[in-house]
Amino acid sequence: MSIRLENISKTFGQFQALSPLSLNIDEGEMIGLLGPSGSGKTTLLRIIAGLEGADSGRIQFGERDVTNLHVRDRHVGFVFQNYALFRHMTVADNVAFGLEVMDAKQRPNKSEIQQRVKHLLEMVQLGHLANRYPSQLSGGQKQRIALARALATKPDVLLLDEPFGALDAKVRKELRRWLRSLHDEIGFTSVFVTHDQEEALELSDRVVVMSNGHIEQVDEPAQLYAQPNSRFVFDFLGNVNVFDGKLEQSRLNNEQAWISAPSSDVPLTNGQLYIRSHELALHTDATAVANLPLRVVAVNPIGPEVRVELEPHEWQSEQIWEADLSHADYARNPVKRGEIVFAEPKNAYFFREGSQQAPEQVAWDNASTPAKVK
Amino acid sequence: MSIRLENISKTFGQFQALSPLSLNIDEGEMIGLLGPSGSGKTTLLRIIAGLEGADSGRIQFGERDVTNLHVRDRHVGFVFQNYALFRHMTVADNVAFGLEVMDAKQRPNKSEIQQRVKHLLEMVQLGHLANRYPSQLSGGQKQRIALARALATKPDVLLLDEPFGALDAKVRKELRRWLRSLHDEIGFTSVFVTHDQEEALELSDRVVVMSNGHIEQVDEPAQLYAQPNSRFVFDFLGNVNVFDGKLEQSRLNNEQAWISAPSSDVPLTNGQLYIRSHELALHTDATAVANLPLRVVAVNPIGPEVRVELEPHEWQSEQIWEADLSHADYARNPVKRGEIVFAEPKNAYFFREGSQQAPEQVAWDNASTPAKVK
Amino acid sequence: MASGQRHQQRVGDSPAVKYTLIGLTLVMTAVLLVVPLISIFQQAFVDGLAVYWDSLGDPDTLHAIGLTLFVALLTVPINLVFGVLLAWSVTRFEFPGRKLLMTLMDIPFAVSPVVAGLLYLLLYGNNGWIGAWLFEHDLQLMFAWPGIVMVTVFVTCPFVARELIPLMQQQGREDEEAAVILGASGWQLFCRVTLPNIKWALLYGVILTNARAVGEFGAVSVVSGNIRGETNTLPLHIQLLYEDYQATAAFASASLLAVIALITLIFKAFIEWRQERAHKAESTH
Amino acid sequence: MSTTLSVASAKPRHKRVLPGFGLSLGSSLFFISLILLLPMTGLVMQTSNMGWSEYWYVITDERVVASYKVTIWAAVIASVFNGLFGLLLAWVLVRYEFPGKRILDALVDLPFALPTAVAGITLATLYAENGWYGQLLAELGIKVAYTPLGIVVAMSFTSIPFVVRTVQPVLEELAPEEEEAGITLGASDWSVFRRIILPSLWPALVTGVALSFTRSLGEFGAVIFVAGNMPYISEITSLMIFVRLQEFDFPAASAIASVVLIASLILLFAINIWQARYLKRLHGR
Amino acid sequence: ADQTILNTSYDIARELFASYNPVFQKHWEEKTGQTVEIKQSHAGSSKQARSILQGLPADVVTFNQVTDVQILADRGKLVAEDWKQKLPNNSSPYYSTTAFLVRKGNPKNIHDWGDLAKEDVGLVFPNPKTSGNGRYTFLAALGYAQDQFGKDNTEAQNGFLKTFLANVAVFDTGGRGATTTFVERGIGDVLITFESEVNNIRQQYGVDDYEVVVPKTSILAEFPVAVVERNAKKNGTLDVSTEYLSYLYSEESQRLLASFNYRVHNDVVKAEVADRFPEVKLLTVEEIAGGWPQAMQNIFANGKQLDQLQRR
Ligand SMILES: Nc1ncnc2c1ncn2[C@@H]1O[C@H](COP(=O)(O)OP(=O)(O)OP(=O)(O)O)[C@@H](O)[C@H]1O
Numbered sequence A, B: 001m002s003i004r005l006e007n008i009s010k011t012f013g014q015f016q017a018l019s020p021l022s023l024n025i026d027e028g029e030m031i032g033l034l035g036p037s038g039s040g041k042t043t044l045l046r047i048i049a050g051l052e053g054a055d056s057g058r059i060q061f062g063e064r065d066v067t068n069l070h071v072r073d074r075h076v077g078f079v080f081q082n083y084a085l086f087r088h089m090t091v092a093d094n095v096a097f098g099l100e101v102m103d104a105k106q107r108p109n110k111s112e113i114q115q116r117v118k119h120l121l122e123m124v125q126l127g128h129l130a131n132r133y134p135s136q137l138s139g140g141q142k143q144r145i146a147l148a149r150a151l152a153t154k155p156d157v158l159l160l161d162e163p164f165g166a167l168d169a170k171v172r173k174e175l176r177r178w179l180r181s182l183h184d185e186i187g188f189t190s191v192f193v194t195h196d197q198e199e200a201l202e203l204s205d206r207v208v209v210m211s212n213g214h215i216e217q218v219d220e221p222a223q224l225y226a227q228p229n230s231r232f233v234f235d236f237l238g239n240v241n242v243f244d245g246k247l248e249q250s251r252l253n254n255e256q257a258w259i260s261a262p263s264s265d266v267p268l269t270n271g272q273l274y275i276r277s278h279e280l281a282l283h284t285d286a287t288a289v290a291n292l293p294l295r296v297v298a299v300n301p302i303g304p305e306v307r308v309e310l311e312p313h314e315w316q317s318e319q320i321w322e323a324d325l326s327h328a329d330y331a332r333n334p335v336k337r338g339e340i341v342f343a344e345p346k347n348a349y350f351f352r353e354g355s356q357q358a359p360e361q362v363a364w365d366n367a368s369t370p371a372k373v374k
Numbered sequence C: 001m002a003s004g005q006r007h008q009q010r011v012g013d014s015p016a017v018k019y020t021l022i023g024l025t026l027v028m029t030a031v032l033l034v035v036p037l038i039s040i041f042q043q044a045f046v047d048g049l050a051v052y053w054d055s056l057g058d059p060d061t062l063h064a065i066g067l068t069l070f071v072a073l074l075t076v077p078i079n080l081v082f083g084v085l086l087a088w089s090v091t092r093f094e095f096p097g098r099k100l101l102m103t104l105m106d107i108p109f110a111v112s113p114v115v116a117g118l119l120y121l122l123l124y125g126n127n128g129w130i131g132a133w134l135f136e137h138d139l140q141l142m143f144a145w146p147g148i149v150m151v152t153v154f155v156t157c158p159f160v161a162r163e164l165i166p167l168m169q170q171q172g173r174e175d176e177e178a179a180v181i182l183g184a185s186g187w188q189l190f191c192r193v194t195l196p197n198i199k200w201a202l203l204y205g206v207i208l209t210n211a212r213a214v215g216e217f218g219a220v221s222v223v224s225g226n227i228r229g230e231t232n233t234l235p236l237h238i239q240l241l242y243e244d245y246q247a248t249a250a251f252a253s254a255s256l257l258a259v260i261a262l263i264t265l266i267f268k269a270f271i272e273w274r275q276e277r278a279h280k281a282e283s284t285h
Numbered sequence D: 001m002s003t004t005l006s007v008a009s010a011k012p013r014h015k016r017v018l019p020g021f022g023l024s025l026g027s028s029l030f031f032i033s034l035i036l037l038l039p040m041t042g043l044v045m046q047t048s049n050m051g052w053s054e055y056w057y058v059i060t061d062e063r064v065v066a067s068y069k070v071t072i073w074a075a076v077i078a079s080v081f082n083g084l085f086g087l088l089l090a091w092v093l094v095r096y097e098f099p100g101k102r103i104l105d106a107l108v109d110l111p112f113a114l115p116t117a118v119a120g121i122t123l124a125t126l127y128a129e130n131g132w133y134g135q136l137l138a139e140l141g142i143k144v145a146y147t148p149l150g151i152v153v154a155m156s157f158t159s160i161p162f163v164v165r166t167v168q169p170v171l172e173e174l175a176p177e178e179e180e181a182g183i184t185l186g187a188s189d190w191s192v193f194r195r196i197i198l199p200s201l202w203p204a205l206v207t208g209v210a211l212s213f214t215r216s217l218g219e220f221g222a223v224i225f226v227a228g229n230m231p232y233i234s235e236i237t238s239l240m241i242f243v244r245l246q247e248f249d250f251p252a253a254s255a256i257a258s259v260v261l262i263a264s265l266i267l268l269f270a271i272n273i274w275q276a277r278y279l280k281r282l283h284g285r
Numbered sequence E: 001a002d003q004t005i006l007n008t009s010y011d012i013a014r015e016l017f018a019s020y021n022p023v024f025q026k027h028w029e030e031k032t033g034q035t036v037e038i039k040q041s042h043a044g045s046s047k048q049a050r051s052i053l054q055g056l057p058a059d060v061v062t063f064n065q066v067t068d069v070q071i072l073a074d075r076g077k078l079v080a081e082d083w084k085q086k087l088p089n090n091s092s093p094y095y096s097t098t099a100f101l102v103r104k105g106n107p108k109n110i111h112d113w114g115d116l117a118k119e120d121v122g123l124v125f126p127n128p129k130t131s132g133n134g135r136y137t138f139l140a141a142l143g144y145a146q147d148q149f150g151k152d153n154t155e156a157q158n159g160f161l162k163t164f165l166a167n168v169a170v171f172d173t174g175g176r177g178a179t180t181t182f183v184e185r186g187i188g189d190v191l192i193t194f195e196s197e198v199n200n201i202r203q204q205y206g207v208d209d210y211e212v213v214v215p216k217t218s219i220l221a222e223f224p225v226a227v228v229e230r231n232a233k234k235n236g237t238l239d240v241s242t243e244y245l246s247y248l249y250s251e252e253s254q255r256l257l258a259s260f261n262y263r264v265h266n267d268v269v270k271a272e273v274a275d276r277f278p279e280v281k282l283l284t285v286e287e288i289a290g291g292w293p294q295a296m297q298n299i300f301a302n303g304k305q306l307d308q309l310q311r312r
């Protein structure tokens, strides 16, 4: 079932929670709503479900206009952030609920319902917990039951509000995978809310980045990552170092530090270079590309890459810089805490000063770095 | 102030929340208590604070035995998981509380208190919020205020229960850094609880891994990561792939798949090889080291490394395998979903069957991989 | 384009249901609570305003009003202190017998007020084992104001604790633990952390206690001795007037009680309104 | 034995974290003993003066047994009615905004504040055949005053606040998500109410109804004025106690009072336990 | 005041003593030069007796129930054993009898006890179990039945009493409740209560709306008074208390009592008010039941005659 939102807006009292926004979701897609707290993700999801009324706009499910349709009749599955399992019912009764409250005409008979519940519980791998009460389940188990309950009535659309928010990192990852495979198997359309970048990028077909009640960008994860179209998205998506420079002699200068204009598109104005932490090489000396002296404040060699935290030396940056090195690179130049090193960008995004446009992607032909990304 | 725990145990009713355990914490150290939910982290922290009484054992702060000392007199700072800010007091009043309730003898005078509060609020970068109420703060702001409040009385020991649990990934990271630098600056001894591996590894001088009420391992992060001494720690610490093999002809076999004995220490028994996801190379054919056919189920090229999810092909594993490749490696052999690839371990840990001992670290001299990690 | 449409979100929010239920409630409340109230006033004013004022100005009536307020003035602080201590002990500590203590607390709800009075009389009356001793030492508890205060305390003692316990349970101990860690003494802890958190519930408990203390009839009647101008509380006085064919005067006094009740209840509504406003102010800025 | 001893001696003395355990529990126990339990000894001593067979004879007297039946039936009907009406009131007060809501809220406590005798007289005035309600009801052929129905009316009037005030806070705390979950699953408002909201309200509702029931069992002042007090038909147990007192038969009065008291306490205790179990299932603690 | 005494009295005697007290105060001051303050306590007389037993410091009792005074002597030795002999007429300065109040025009044609057992007559009188007034009523009816059917014909007596009791519409716990039920609620055809009350009520609620019927036979209802000696001695008020009661027999007081519709013994006063108190054959409790103790034991005690008659 495809979903089509047109000019949806919503205010709470004086507060504009959603500015008019439109969005099309294809049948079978899995969409992640990503954004900081208070950006209106939950509100949008609840409007799609019909739990909240929009102030303006239209909502279509497939060909059907559901704008004025009651939640009850929209036939969506909804998974609440804190599961909202019925505490006084057993797991099986929870899952059966949606079936039992059907019209007498459509309602499957008792044994069919039992059968169906059993099947659903097996699908979520919790058949053995049928007679437990929600308070006797762990977070991850509750989450699965909430899913089974939402899926019991075979909705065409599944909506999930921070489905993994309250779980351990490990459990979270497991469930994430499991949800994705369930989605691929059954083929419903799903929209989920998250404020975890990794989760959104890993799980969704397309990611909707929201801020302050409007949509910043809608794109496939790889595209979103490769071409964020605003500072906000860039900031929000991941570890990024910002170099604020003034253009002088085809160099971007910041006090003692500078970065030369990249070979490709020469930036013609003052502006900011955004450099991802794994697209930064560290040298013992300034290179032809850049003179970015930094003091090493921490080195964390644990995990797939070595994370180095850096403090600008004789120039200004609002935040601490971070470089993620491969263990191989690190082994080649094992920097120590307190040392001064020189960073060199391999790849970056340029935001022109005063402009709200999407950044330009820039690159340097640095001899010293291995194969460039794409 | 150093902390010394000896044979601390605790039961709740029938339930043994802590088995007798001992731990020494040096002055100025920052210790992370890491473990799954219910492993007794909070209980241990509360016992150190004196909020809970131990059933047996002794606690020393420096030279002083504090076992029977009341919380009030232990002079610790405590940051609660959900902050426990006083709702009816302004931010400034919250921070001033600890000073204002001091004995008349020790209590600084009014203007000194004001001065001190101002200083503390500036230290946590929230000077401008002095007159707000807690309900008007964001989670991250609350957290900082809770910290400022705990530090106001200059405790020698700072205890934190999941200090960043309820925060956004981004805010979390920021605060984490900030706490670390604060710690380094002021030099109190601190113990914090977390169930986030990354947090524990990044923030602590030493990590205490707990499970089921006892301590599994205490080590520096790098050491812990390099030499986990049990399956539990290994599992808990990170993405790891497990190969369950039977020893035959100096190979570990699992149905069609095998891994040859590493050049160094030859494992002499059946057992399990634990291989970290970034210590796995992918090839189009079996190598001399290993024949591990896997089907690619997902490729995620976003972020510092490319994550590939793999399903065993014609052999058995309880979990999905995962390989983290550098973008360079991935560019060299861009695997596709559905393809069959052959994995080759670079480094692994061997757990002998039936043995509870620490694993042996093993390595292969694979020609095909770049510089080996240490 | 459809605009401004509202969906019903919560159960029973559809206008038909909503207005039916509100209507039904208002009608039933009118029938069951409001009309009886009006009827009291109607009977109080049946002989005109002058008679009304006259009957309230009667010295015995004035004394009864004074005594009633005096009893409430003593009862409320006693139960306030007790209620807070009891709530503190059962919500802040675990100890065997906690449940039993909470059930015991409900005894006054389970005891008929007349029986309550009787219990006191059996104990402190001349034939009771304490009473005999009291008599020998010439201490008059029963049939004097102390007895009235004692049974009123009995009848009203659960109200404060019952208001506080659920709230304090829900708020948990963390705030207090935080304060202790910061070095607060018990008294500082209570005044500066606990009290501000429970003050509204406490006030509500006090108001209920007061309302009930002022209106208590059955238990007081047993131990009062009904001495005019001395141990007659307002409810007893009403009864006496009524028995004495002075219905109008009786209802005038009753209406006075109703007014006291209404004033306290309106005061309570005002407090709640203030509280809500304060709450809103705290969370929006 | 020796091991337990050594363990016990090895156990560190842990001071309670929050202050005032001794003070609050001690004074609560002292207060409860003094105000609640000590007077009970009077009852116990009176009844223990009679032998078991005499006790049994007194409490199973035919007319007394008839009064149990009348009282229990009336209290059951009154408290069930209060359950329904109280739930409705609480619902409307929590869920809807409408003018006069605060006044309605304040009115709920009125029965607590009004002396029971005043309530009884007023109700009798209203429901007598020449009263405002009595006239209307007479046309329908319904008699309330001086019939068992009058007992029900008086009981429900005096105990309605119990239900409202126990249900209201729970209803306020109810998270909207469970309801919403029910609706998204296609359930009608009624199904959601019956299958999701009501089960969450059970503990509070049952407690409220039980309190209302026990209060009704003990009600005297309000009932005797409207009951008619016909032997076997509309005599309540409190009246039987009163009669025994008139006869100066303290032991018998105490015996009957003890039956009501024990029944009430057992009921309250059972409900406390049931509620704890139910809540444990709900909250897992 | 030089002295204070507490007069503990029955519930409807408030106005009576409110009028008597100034009279006595004047008398006492004239006699001794001392002022005396008199405090009043009013409630049901059994309840008052109970309170005194439990410690209410009453100096004198002025009750409407002999048994309630007797219990003070029996249980607590508070009152002299021979209290009845301490003052004339069994220590009962005034008396009354049981009479009927019927609605205007006496529509049910009630003239004597026999009429009360007719079908379709609704009676209102207080519950004998809770009220002395009610006990008098029952004993009066019993006396009538004994008179009518012969002292030994218990079967006929009981038949009459059964119907009589079955005709009761409402059993209030006290006289006042019964009055309200009859007058204000409009329930029943006959209100049975003390003659003094009947007249008061008629004056209070409208001379035209009600008629008083005094049956030909009825019971002598004594209003006993006694000094609570133990308390009075303790309080040092024995003299004034004794005088307080004795003075009730003075002509002045008797006139006052008569004005409250009580029958009195003083011959002068009696003659003055003869027209207001019709001739009745007054049976005593002794004649009907052998005395109060016997009446309480054989008739009103739990499970005895009254209960048996009321059994369904
Ligand atoms: N019922 C409501 N009344 C008033 N304001 C509301 C209401 N619901 C949401 N808001 C406001 O609307 C804004 C968007 O809220 P929403 O819950 O959609 O955010 P979100 O993106 O889901 O945030 P989070 O990640 O914290 O859940 C917030 O500022 C919130 O305070």
Ligand SMILES: Nc1ncnc2c1ncn2[C@@H]1O[C@H](COP(=O)(O)OP(=O)(O)OP(=O)(O)O)[C@@H](O)[C@H]1O
Pocket: B012, B013, B015, B017, B035, B036, B037, B038, B039, B040, B041, B042, B043, B044, B195
């Ligand atoms: N007051 C208590 N009464 C009974 N059991 C308790 C109590 N406090 C903790 N426990 C139990 O002790 C065990 C350890 O609890 P603890 O809170 O220390 O775990 P934790 O490691 O902090 O877990 P989490 O990560 O979920 O906070 C748990 O099984 C818990 O249920």
Ligand SMILES: [Mg+2]
Pocket: A041, A042, A043, A193
């Ligand atoms: Mg949200």
Ligand SMILES: [Mg+2]
Pocket: B041, B042, B043, B193
């Ligand atoms: Mg914890």
Ligand SMILES: O=S(=O)([O-])[O-]
Pocket: C112, C113, C114, C217, C218, C219, D116, D117, D218, D219, D220, D221, D222
């Ligand atoms: O019910 S009462 O005992 O208070 O009248």
